[in-house]
Amino acid sequence: MLRSYMLSATLLTMSAGFALAHDTEALMESPPGEPYVQVSDVLPLPEFLPGLGTLFVVPDTLPAGPFLAYDHDGKLSATVYMTPLEALSSGTAYNDLHVGSHEVTSVDVYYNAGHPGVDEPHAHVVLYHDADAKGRLAQ
Known part of the structure; x- marks a missing residue:
């Protein structure tokens, strides 16, 4: 009996890990799908913000996010x-x-005085996911 509980717990843990990996994989290309919304569709911001890219967020997670930032080719x-x-x-x-x-290959933290969506002064914490990401988002 104990053995079957252990097997069930192991399988449940493994399936949760696979689900997490699948969810992360689904976010690698734009658009990420529900519950994410494109920020420029709901706020008066351009579709592509130089330095940040095309942003998607789950509205319930505001103001902190995470905001998923995609380059011009739709790569996270x-x-x-x-x-x-x-x-x-x-x-x-x-x-x-x-x-x-x-x-995560590098992290930037910087001050922002406020903008639509997060009007008050705040810090941007940006986790770049590959060595070339910062350059792709700058253009």
């Missing part, structure tokens, strides 16, 4: 978080945020 290039400075200074923590890809 970065995961972006937008964390309001006032919330951080008041002790808000943003825990267990999702990533578009588990491969």
